Amino acid sequence: MGSLSAIDYAIVLLYLAATTVVGLWVSVYVRTGREFFLAGRTLPWWAVGLSLVATDIGGTDLIGVGGAAYRHGLAVGNFEWIGCVPAMIVAAFVFIPHFWRCGVTTIPEFLERRFDVKVRTAVALCWLAFMACNLGVMLLASAKLMDALAGWPVPLTIGLVAALVCFYTWTGGLAAVVYTDVLQGIVMIAGCVLVVIVGLWNVGGWTSLEQRVEQQVESRELSVESQTSTPSSITLNSQPSTLNPPRFEHFSLVLPVDTSSPFPWTGILFGLALVISPAYWIGNQAIVQRALGARSEYEAKASYVWGALLKNVIPLVIAVPGLIALAKFPGLTGPETDKALPLLIGETMPLGLKGVFVAAFLAALMSSIDSYLSSAATIVTNDFYLRFMRPTADERRVLRIGRMVTIALTVWAIAFAWHLSRYETGIYTIFQTLIAFFNGPAFAVLLTGLVFKSANRYGALAGFIGGVVTAVSLFLLNHPALYERFEWRPLFQIQDPYLYFSVWAFLVSLAVIGSVSYATKPDPSEKQQFALGNMPSAGDAA
């Protein structure tokens, strides 16, 4: 992207200063543990909704989605469209109000009320391991992108972002996270909208973009075809392009099973829309926690509906720049495609707009890191400290512990990022697939507990363990080290088949929960009352 001008730096500094001021302003109102972890249940719907969207899009997503759109087209938008909106609407009216009425602070806490402490601890441990690792991974991956984007040294970005995020999360807890997310969400969306407007103006509008992308894809595929054709095949088939015209998928959301992209419709519909997305919007602590901090049950519902409305425009502002980059700079291949967006911004953005985009990138990064930091601190304090060590701790002590855990997790994240930086990129992409191992099973446990009174604690624990084992087994069976040893071919035909890991792990969990619950004695009725439909509406928060 090239170096930043003084105006660009001024814009970035203005954004960082505004974030700090918002964080400080909110911290004045935090006096107790309840205010630290759930903002005292005072958050308005508009702030929670914008925070949901900002949290969901990390710094790496902002660049990575552009790169994926460059390679595979608009199908990457499925992750924000069918991979978010339907699940958010169902969650808004069915699941979120139920959690809000139960008055819980974390999803694992709900699982203890519905099942038992073993299920709570197993799920809390998995979420904590994932969040703690993911903090380091997000810091490092984004710092490397910042290096490519603006030439900032990796340790500088890691140190600056970690210190700033830790400061406002430490002082203001969830409220600071949500209100800074509002600012960060606005900066992020505005920055990306500017890139789309300037980019589309550069390529001559939407119709011209479609034509140019189609030409680039056709010429790229014909070039690959001519390179891979043997002399004999050319003799036998003198017009291969006429007989087998290249398939143009860059403006299609629904791709066939045999697509060369990682987004065949089977994975998108069965894996993303039916398992991963509901698991994320209903069962991810980092997401659900802010809705639990809404000032009323109605505002918790409204926040999800508002988030769903916003989600409809997100792919247009984060995926379309990748297509514009393809039209303008068609020569990128392999890992180079992740440089598509920085290249587009460097070549087309006028003075000052580079700074807006860098601020947008930092906003996306910080809005995700602060959420995972706050949620990980909540799980440590609520599901381990308060549950096992000091159940009678007063609110001030809980606040003190929450803040200490926030600092400890930040130090861990910096150390983990530094440790990972000594390895190849592949090692930390493995950590990003960690969530696929337990996301499906954790959702199966939560869903059966909510929907079926007959699901019991034995089934829940066995189902969770069975699902995780299934996901890990599928991962191993698809790993070259194993399938090459047995002279098999890969189990899955697409790259990164984590959507399929989650589907199968979810299905196996459901089967195990059902069969073990059927074979063992049911839970007492005080546990079953936490299923859906048994919790009367409590109205607004006290």
Next chain:
Amino acid sequence: MSVIHEVGDALRSLFALLPLPFVRAAFVAVPLVLMIWVLRLPNAATTPPGRASRWDENLKLWAWLALAMQVVIYCVF
């Protein structure tokens, strides 16, 4: 090849038989079905409790709009 490979191949072949327009219709049907469900929700579940609400406070409208946008998106692309 293992048994799991056989199962995977069978499923893949089965899904490959489905015409893409039929699959696209399924993608449009997901938000369409939810739009009908949202309209059938009781008003008490979609409006602020304890007082008369304005038309724009009814969450049905906005949820319906979010899903209608999905229908348009999956019809166009």
